[in-house]
Amino acid sequence: MQLALLGGFVVAALAPLLHRWFGARTPLVMALLPAAIAAWLLAQWPTIAAGEVLLLEWAWVPGLDITLTFLIDGLAWLFALLITVIGALVFAYTGDYLRGHRDLPRFLMILAAFMMSMLGLVLADNLVTLFVFWELTSITSYLLIGFQHTDPDARKAALQGLFVTVGGGLALLAGFVMLGLAGDSWSLHELNARGDILRDHALYTPLLICVLLGAFTKSAQFPFHFWLPNAMAAPTPVSAYLHSATMVKAGVYLLARLHPALGGTEAWVVTLSLVGALTMATGAFLAIRHTNVKLLLAYSTVMALGTLTLLLGIGSETALIAYVVFLLAHSLYKGALFMVAGILDHATGTKDVTAMGGLRHTMPRTALVAAVAALSLAGLPPLLGFVGKELMLESVLEAEAWRGGILLLAFVAAFLTLAVAAIVALRPFFGVRHETPRAPHEAPGAMLAGPALLATLSLLFGLVPGVLDGLVTATVAGLGAPGAEVHLALWHGLNLPLVLSLASLALGLLVFRHWDRLRAGLGRLEPLMARGPEAGYEALMAGMVALAEWQTRFLQNGYMRNYLVMTLLVLLGLVGHALLVRHSPSLDFHVDVHLHEAMVVGLMVAGAIAACVMRSRLAAVAAVGIMGFSIALTFVLFSAPDLAITQLLVETLTVILLVLVLFRLPRFATLSTPVERLRDLVVAGLAGGMITLLMLAVLGGERLPRISDYMVANSQPLGHGHNIVNVILVDIRALDTLGEIYVLALAAIGVYAMLRFHAGEYDAQRPSAPSRRDDG
Amino acid sequence: MVRSGTLILNVAARLLLPLQLLFSLFLLLRGHDEPGGGFIAGLVASGAFALYLFAYGRRALDAMLKVSPRDLVGMGMLLGVGATLPGWWQGEPFFTAQWWTVPIIDFKASTPLIFDVGVYLVVLGSVLTAITALVQTDHEDDAAG
Numbered sequence: 001m002q003l004a005l006l007g008g009f010v011v012a013a014l015a016p017l018l019h020r021w022f023g024a025r026t027p028l029v030m031a032l033l034p035a036a037i038a039a040w041l042l043a044q045w046p047t048i049a050a051g052e053v054l055l056l057e058w059a060w061v062p063g064l065d066i067t068l069t070f071l072i073d074g075l076a077w078l079f080a081l082l083i084t085v086i087g088a089l090v091f092a093y094t095g096d097y098l099r100g101h102r103d104l105p106r107f108l109m110i111l112a113a114f115m116m117s118m119l120g121l122v123l124a125d126n127l128v129t130l131f132v133f134w135e136l137t138s139i140t141s142y143l144l145i146g147f148q149h150t151d152p153d154a155r156k157a158a159l160q161g162l163f164v165t166v167g168g169g170l171a172l173l174a175g176f177v178m179l180g181l182a183g184d185s186w187s188l189h190e191l192n193a194r195g196d197i198l199r200d201h202a203l204y205t206p207l208l209i210c211v212l213l214g215a216f217t218k219s220a221q222f223p224f225h226f227w228l229p230n231a232m233a234a235p236t237p238v239s240a241y242l243h244s245a246t247m248v249k250a251g252v253y254l255l256a257r258l259h260p261a262l263g264g265t266e267a268w269v270v271t272l273s274l275v276g277a278l279t280m281a282t283g284a285f286l287a288i289r290h291t292n293v294k295l296l297l298a299y300s301t302v303m304a305l306g307t308l309t310l311l312l313g314i315g316s317e318t319a320l321i322a323y324v325v326f327l328l329a330h331s332l333y334k335g336a337l338f339m340v341a342g343i344l345d346h347a348t349g350t351k352d353v354t355a356m357g358g359l360r361h362t363m364p365r366t367a368l369v370a371a372v373a374a375l376s377l378a379g380l381p382p383l384l385g386f387v388g389k390e391l392m393l394e395s396v397l398e399a400e401a402w403r404g405g406i407l408l409l410a411f412v413a414a415f416l417t418l419a420v421a422a423i424v425a426l427r428p429f430f431g432v433r434h435e436t437p438r439a440p441h442e443a444p445g446a447m448l449a450g451p452a453l454l455a456t457l458s459l460l461f462g463l464v465p466g467v468l469d470g471l472v473t474a475t476v477a478g479l480g481a482p483g484a485e486v487h488l489a490l491w492h493g494l495n496l497p498l499v500l501s502l503a504s505l506a507l508g509l510l511v512f513r514h515w516d517r518l519r520a521g522l523g524r525l526e527p528l529m530a531r532g533p534e535a536g537y538e539a540l541m542a543g544m545v546a547l548a549e550w551q552t553r554f555l556q557n558g559y560m561r562n563y564l565v566m567t568l569l570v571l572l573g574l575v576g577h578a579l580l581v582r583h584s585p586s587l588d589f590h591v592d593v594h595l596h597e598a599m600v601v602g603l604m605v606a607g608a609i610a611a612c613v614m615r616s617r618l619a620a621v622a623a624v625g626i627m628g629f630s631i632a633l634t635f636v637l638f639s640a641p642d643l644a645i646t647q648l649l650v651e652t653l654t655v656i657l658l659v660l661v662l663f664r665l666p667r668f669a670t671l672s673t674p675v676e677r678l679r680d681l682v683v684a685g686l687a688g689g690m691i692t693l694l695m696l697a698v699l700g701g702e703r704l705p706r707i708s709d710y711m712v713a714n715s716q717p718l719g720h721g722h723n724i725v726n727v728i729l730v731d732i733r734a735l736d737t738l739g740e741i742y743v744l745a746l747a748a749i750g751v752y753a754m755l756r757f758h759a760g761e762y763d764a765q766r767p768s769a770p771s772r773r774d775d776g
Numbered sequence: 777m778v779r780s781g782t783l784i785l786n787v788a789a790r791l792l793l794p795l796q797l798l799f800s801l802f803l804l805l806r807g808h809d810e811p812g813g814g815f816i817a818g819l820v821a822s823g824a825f826a827l828y829l830f831a832y833g834r835r836a837l838d839a840m841l842k843v844s845p846r847d848l849v850g851m852g853m854l855l856g857v858g859a860t861l862p863g864w865w866q867g868e869p870f871f872t873a874q875w876w877t878v879p880i881i882d883f884k885a886s887t888p889l890i891f892d893v894g895v896y897l898v899v900l901g902s903v904l905t906a907i908t909a910l911v912q913t914d915h916e917d918d919a920a921g
Contacts (some may be wrong), residue, residue, distance in 0.1 A: 059869060060869075061869065061870060062869050063869070642811045642812070642816065645811060645812075645816050646815060646816055649816060649819035649823065650819065653819060653822060653823060653826070653903060656823070656826050656907065657907065660907065660910040660911065661910065719808075719873070719888070720808070720873075720875060721808035721809055721888075722808070722809040722810070723807060723809050723813070726808055727808065727888075729813060729895075730808075730888040730889075730891045730892045730895070731873050731888045734859075734860075734871055734873075735871060737856075737891070737895060738857070738860070738891075741852065741894065741895050741898040744899065744902045745849045745850075745852070745853055745901075745902060747902060747906075748845075748846070748849055748901065748903075748905040748906060749846070749905075751905065751906045751909055752846065752905050752906070752909045755909040755910060756909060
């Protein structure tokens with residue numbers, strides 16, 4: 001499975017190549033990948049249904065306890081299946097939606113990469129791995145929202161989505177680290193078994209806050225909901241896939257995943273219930289203000305995500321069952337509706353539902369699909385959405401905290417959602433025929449197949465919800481309610497949820513009838529809306545830019561001398577603190593110097609002093625060169641030939657680079673005042689003193705075992721090499737070296753870019769230091 | 777300001793270049809047991825090409841190298857990252873060194889060697905990128921002025 005996942009990334013990278021081979025059929029070819037994974041998942045069903053948990057182990061970085069182990073229980077299985085099945089349909093749909101688009105290969109590449117990241121996210125058992133995939137979904141989502149990168153609105157929306165989710169991701173990382181420390185494990189299935197320890201741990205509250213921040217931003221919970229509707233700038237397949245069926249569910253997936261470990265406390269119940277209920281009502285309320293079909297659907301997605309959070313907050317067995325059913329129902333109908341929205345946009349050239357009408361004559365099949373999916377969204381029988389909504393209302397009645405308030409919010413959300421469903425399904429297809437920018441036509445088969453299949457499933461599962469019993473049981477077991485008795489049914493008897501449903505039906509239809517007038521009325525609230533959380537985000541961004549400007553002017557003013565002073569001062573503060581406070585070094589020199597050693601050191605000192613006082617640049621360079629060669633000589637004296645060679649070569653190349661740069665520098669001038677020079681002298685003296693102390697502490701300290709002994713002992717037997725320095729560089733510490741050559745490559749690109757594109761601008765202040773590195 | 781050099785420099789650069797490159801390869805291959813290694817070898821090779829550049833100018837260097845120095849950096853990074861994978865495929869942790877013996881010449885091939893070649897290329901490419909970029913802007917300035 002891991003290989004399939006990693007292979008998926010390779011397939012993503014190969015998308016442009018595949019496009020060259022298969023042309024317009026590429027999306028269908030690429031749909032085979034998720035289809036194959038879905039088939040594999042289906043083959044695992046007997047195991048999952050038996051309540052077993054598949055643990056596919058794979059060590060990744062054993063030294064850091066990071067694994068690529070996959071954990072497939074009911075919850076992960078359900079999510080993975082949704083991701084792959086809807087993924088396959090979306091690929092097929094994309095083929096027609098973006099037919100002939102110039103950037104189709106790029107789109108497919110990112111979409112496939114997203115799919116694999118999302119799959120990794122729901123399957124990962126390790127916190128670190130989960131986090132890596134989590135961030136990958138944020139980044140691919142950013143690229144997909146900004147797919148139409150020539151449109152400034154799309155770019156802005158993409159950045160907003162990225163900042164909100166990645167900002168939350170940062171909190172999540174902190175939360176995960178605390179979680180790992182508190183539970184003494186990085187593995188989710190082990191953490192879930194240690195729920196009692198975690199809930200009583202001193203770190204529980206801070207880690208909960210951080211994890212919730214991560215999950216809430218990802219799943220667009222109030223007050224972070226604003227990025228999701230803006231993300232509708234993405235092409236419709238993306239909206240259908242990322243921003244309704246999969247990525248935005250990552251947050252509620254994580255909450256569900258951690259429910260056994262963290263759930264059930266008062267903080268958890270109250271926060272999740274309130275945030276969820278607020279999000280529900282806000283989403284549904286904001287939805288009916290819009291006439292853009294994608295925005296209507298996006299806000300109703302916000303509402304659905306709120307519902308899922310609320311259900312996890314309530315946390316009773318019914319609520320967990322409701323969570324699973326609602327999740328499945330929502331993925332099915334919302335995926336279908338978004339694809340229908342894309343079809344409408346494609347066929348008519350507008351996204352505004354008030355501009356469409358009477359399309360059922362020209363697009364009868366699309367109308368049918370839309371109607372079925374919308375019935376499920378509205379929560380009407382006999383669709384799966386109805387089962388989900390009934391269960392939701394039933395769980396709300398069981399809520400322990402704030403029951404009345406939550407019930408009210410849930411009821412408001414329910415009837416407004418019903419109105420949204422009616423608007424989406426009825427406005428475009430019924431009523432008077434409007435002139436649209438494009439002459440409408442029925443959708444091609446490949447585009448309609450996806451939504452039709454999803455809508456059919458909604459209907460099928462709604463008619464015989466009993467077929468889902470096994471799946472729901474298995475999933476709920478992963479949520480911390482093992483052995484639940486699940487009997488889904490369409491008819492729950494005449495009870496309070498049914499009454500509430502009927503009331504919401506009446507109210508919802510009322511809202512639909514008077515929608516146009518209602519919208520006009522709500523328009524007057526616009527000034528108030530402008531002060532919503534999004535304004536807070538804008539202010540935050542503006543503040544960040546201002547701060548960045550200030551600190552750039554202060555710290556990075558383009559003068560090399562300031563950079564040096566700043567760097568040295570920071571170093572002095574950090575290292576000096578550690579050295580003086582923690583180790584209190586002693587000043588005992590063991591002077592045992594030969595005459596030739598003293599001479600080399602004297603040469604070094606003379607070179608340094610000369611470099612400082614020389615009144616000519618060439619002479620200063622020569623003086624620095626003397627210093628460098630003396631250092632090389634020191635390496636030779638202490639038998640470190642590798643270092644000596646490196647030092648000599650670097651000195652030589654420095655000369656070459658300086659020759660190239662020297663003539664381009666301005667005339668030698670004294671720019672600093674005597675006071676500044678005094679300050680520099682103090683900083684330099686302190687830095688030198690600190691390094692001396694550091695050296696003494698390192699040489700004198702017996703506290704740490706000498707790591708070099710290990711390297712000397714193992715370089716031949718393990719590294720098969722006699723040159724210890726090189727074995728360290730390319731084998732024992734190869735990861736460090738990889739980082740170093742990466743930095744070197746970046747430096748090269750930086751130099752190139754600076755000289756190539758800003759040759760005139762930076763002429764006066766080009767840093768002339770060559771890329772050096774600290775060897776050994 | 778970097779003009780074609782004098783006769784002595786030209787001849788010296790032409791004669792020294794193959795020797796220096798051979799020496800750098802020698803340093804690279806023996807690096808695992810004796811002083812040397814990818815970093816040092818890369819620096820030696822950069823020095824060789826820099827000398828050639830000073831003697832014959834940018835165009836001659838480009839014509840001889842055939843690839844852009846920036847591509848060398850990329851290739852080096854690819855080799856460096858690529859060397860991490862074989863251990864993984866063997867089911868061992870990421871980056872575990874793998875050793876193979878080439879039968880006839882009894883040569884020790886290994887992922888650390890591949891990695892070292894990567895380092896070599898990145899160092900060579902980076903230094904040459906910096907140097908050629910500097911020379912290039914000089915030429916542009918000359919053309920403009």
